[in-house]
Amino acid sequence: AVALVALAATTYFNSFWRSEPYVVVTLVMTAILVPAYVYILLTRVHKAYNAALEANLAKSRFLAQASHDLRQPIHAISLFIACLRDARLGVEEQQMVNNIDRSLQSVSRLFQSLLDISTLDSGKISAQPEAVAIGEILQDIAQQNSQAAQWAGVTLTVVATHRFVRTDPSLLTTMIQNIVSNALKYAPGGPVLLGCRVRDGKLSIEVHDRGPGIAAQHLPRLFEEFYQVRERGDKDTEGVGLGLSIVQRLATLLGLEVSLRSVENQGTTVVIDGFDMVAEPVRSLEAVRAKPASLLDGLRVLLVEDDVNILMATGILLEKWGCIVQQEDALPEGKDVTCDFIITDFDLGAKTTGTDCIAYIRRANGRKIPAIVVTGHDENRVRDDVGDPQIPILSKPIRPAELRSTILALKLQAEQQPVHA
Structure with missing residues (x-):
């Protein structure tokens, strides 16, 4: 509108423009068509954005509902397996129970990764920091993965520590669990070490394995969603490539830094850095x-x-x-x-x-x-x-x-x- 008013005023007071009506018509058409075209483009972009947003919300709603529905049978199966373990089964039956449990754990880990990424996308996760005994968390994770480590032929070792840090224990456990699961999956048959190190007044958690390592060209993309290191002839491995992406997102949420270094044929190290050390609390529920x-x-x-x-x-x-x-x-x-x-x-x-x-x-x-x-x-x-x-x-x-x-x-x-x- 302003452009048309300006063109009209210029034409009225300028004799040259009045003598060149085609120029005026061209400018008027330009003043109308260009904004109209831009408006159409912006409208389409807005519709596309709304459609993408709705699709993302629909995905989140679907995963939320599916997670609730799928948790129920997985939870029930895990409890029935625990009951079977306490029954007086023969060697062959016990082996079958172990195989069922192993398959269920694989499904559970895959399902948990999808659920974690969906929950993080929703923005509903908030950190609940408290004084945490790092040694106890590492020991708990080692205990929870002892069966999986045995299946993978891995010796899982935890370096004892009595340090306390202030962080969210649930989110931290998820981070370390994802790292350890990757180590068991991609470095079978060798040792995996969990420990802590103090650098510049901050505590870091390190997970070392002695697996085949990762080629240099893959390292920059390891924290991308759904990215998996695949070489020609590699055997299939479980998972969808979300573990390290979840670790990175949780680290950002907790104000921590995650780094990874790897050398082919030597192994891989993942470091979670930036923990603030605190004094041991007077009482801890974990102690019992x-x-x-x-x-x-x-x-x-x-x-x-x-x-x-x-x-x-x-x-x-x-x-x-x-x-x-x-x-x-x-x-x-x-x-x-x-x-x-x-x-x-x-x-x-x-x-x-x-x-x-x-x-x-x-x-x-x-x-x-x-x-x-x-x-x-x-x-x-x-x-x-x-x-x-x-x-x-x-x-x-x-x-x-x-x-x-x-x-x-x-x-x-x-x-x-x-x-x-």
Whole structure:
């Protein structure tokens, strides 16, 4: 509009322009057509952007729903496998159980990678820093990967450390787990070392392997999503190439730096750097985790889970650990709910959640009973709903050792400092 007004004014006051009408017409057409063309282009770009945004949101919604639905059967299968391990099976049957467990772990790791990248894309993850014993985290990861290391023929060694740092233990565990999984996958048959080093007042975590190493041309792209090192004739390996991308994103979230160096035929080293060291806290819940399972004998557990398979599998496992289990597939209103411990799913149907269940049971018993919430949803969202930092949130699928150690920790903590409602 301004251009047309300017052209009209110039034509009116300029005799040369009035004598050249074709020039004026050309300029007027240019003043109209160019903005119109730009407007059309911007409109198309805007529509394309909205379509891409909607597709991305649809992908996130799909992965979120699929993650919840897929967690349930994987969680149930892992619990049934744990029950089978405690059964008196023959050598051949035990080997079959081991093979099933190995395949399930592969599926679980792949599924967890897709879930992690989807959750990171959603921007819903926030760090919850606290004083963390690095040595305990490294030992836990080594223990969780001991079976996988045995299958890969890897000697997994942890260098002991008593250092404490301030970070988010859950996110840090995910980072190290992805690095260790890569080492077991790409460097089978050799040693893998986990340890710490202090540089310039900061602590770093290092994972070393003695695998075939990585060619120099691949190194700049290793942290890209879905990038995998593939050479002609290489055998297939599990995974989709998201492990290091997840590590990089979590490092950025935690304010850390990740670097990788590798030499062909010598091995690979991944370093997570930038941890702020802190003093050891006065008390740590982790200090009581590694207790014998006999401490669970006679523990009265109320188990609330709307999935029948998971309810049955978890109940069998708890009973094998010596617990007295009351199984419920919904909020047990109007029933005897006397118990020492609560394990509840988050979604219980009928607009009821694990938060409601815990509050109801605690009111019925007149005391603050230790509780665990198990969920297939985003852990941060569930934690916000529960609103109690003393109630652990365990994400499906749960390894039996993780469930048992969490129960033991809460039980012993309640015995040392009983809290009444």
